[in-house]
Amino acid sequence: MEITEIETAVLESPVDAASLPAQVGDRSLDISSVLVRIHTDEGITGLGESFYRSVEDNLFLERSIRSMARHLVGKDPRNVKKHWHELYLHVKRAGAYGALSALDEAMWDIKGKNAGQPLYELLGGECGDIHAYATFPAEKEIDELIEDAHWLADKGFVAMKVGAGFGVEEDRERIREIQTNTPDEFGLAIDANTSYDFPDALRVAKTASEYELEWFEEPIAHTDISGQADLNRKVTVPISGYQTHTPHYPAVDHLKANALEIYQPSLDYAGGVTGATRVADLVEAFGKQLIPHALGPAVNYAASLHVAAASRACERIEFAVLVDDIDDPGEYVGGPHIANQDDIRVEDGGEITPPEGPGLGIEIDEDVLAEYTVSTSS
Incomplete structure (x- = not known):
């Protein structure tokens, strides 16, 4: 061929x-x-x-x-x-x-x-169920996010991720108000997009630990491995990142330093399926979690699903709720040019699976x- x-x-x-x-x-x-x-x-x-x-x-x-x-x-x-x-x-x-x-x-x-064969079979087969957490690519007020949390929990989403980095006191208020008013067993994570210096990140991380958040994503510069490792030692909230790293080689330094608990490679950035599966293998060897960063278009998202399904280190994947004026937050609206778009959706109960067609399974x-x-x- x-x-x-x-x-x-x-x-x-x-x-x-x-x-x-x-x-x-x-x-x-x-x-x-x-x-x-x-x-x-x-x-x-x-x-x-x-x-x-x-x-x-x-x-x-x-x-x-x-x-x-x-x-x-x-x-x-x-x-x-x-x-x-x-x-x-x-x-x-x-x-x-x-x-x-x-x-x-x-x-x-x-x-x-x-x-x-579907791609996940070529990567070694399914390792377990994958559940979706929701993210919103837009700034929202606290009351809106609380309402969204109930909407998502009813669908079965395991958690949602919200923006952080608005300032220490505002972030602390957002953590307290949202976490206190979300449904039981529904998780909350925050993402600062590398906007904090170490002292302020530590202050927010202590509050995130107190309220048992799922993770604190990119609290400081993604290149500051020693700073991430120091945060990871000082707080109980898991520190996460890796979406801005290319390809899998930097994961070695992060793992050696114990810098992150959760690794979030972006397939559109980390070298595709090959790069992301290598991150997954490294993460598994060190006993860390893989949660692919998967805010993106349909073909790339399908590839992310296959990598997630074939990794023993992965139980969750990101699912972007791109619009909130729909009845079902598990509906994927990022690929109208995909003939089988319904094969990429969060089922009632929160589970999501890769398309079953050969290769990526996209038509x-x-x-x-x-x-x-x-x-x-x-």
Whole structure:
């Protein structure tokens, strides 16, 4: 089998861009993405996807993917790990990890389709049930979040994650008010998006520990391994992160330092399926948790589900509730161009499973895809 052509399409977001909290730079986020299709001489096409949070950024990402793609044409896509390392030699100099991630996902998709098996089977099979926690890509007031917590708990979500980094006292108030007024057995996590220095992060973490939060995500700069490790020793709330790291190699230093209890690789950033599964294996060896950072578009999310299902270190995965004017918060609305979008959903009771079709299990609705396509190349 040989790769004959690599096609890309920049897609506009199917939902309105959300305004992120001011503490992460007063910017917006949408689910625009770059869809990759790797074509082969045997008629099998693999899908991959990555995204840089805006159409403008994704036009740049598309160029990076085209640059990396020239190294793959004429090669056998089933040799995924070999090609991953060949591409990594180029990517580590150019920083094009989003390109590597999308191409890697597409090659794994081909490998699964060629074998007639869903991807998680190729990764070793399912290891246990995966339950979803909810995240909101928008700033909300305390009373809104409390209302949302009851809505999500009724569906079966195990927890929700809310923004932090608004200032020590405001974060403490948010922790106290939300945690006190959420349903029993429903968890709360906070995400500061690296906005605190160590002293203020420690003050917030002590309150998060007192109220038994699920985790405190990216409290300080993600590069400050010793600071994360110090926090992890001083408080009982689990310190989490890794969404901004590429690929799996930095996990070794974090694990040696005992810097994080929970590792959250983003498949669109960490080197796709190959990078994320290597993080998962390292995390399992050190007895830590894997909870993939999975706010993103449909193909990438499906790949994240397969990695989660095949990891013994993983019991939860992120599920972005992109709109709150729907009856069912478990409905996935980030991929209208996916013909089998219902295969990506949180079931009543909170469980979520990867699609069962071969490879990633994703089918494209070409007519809808055309409606959302901003730019294409091949």
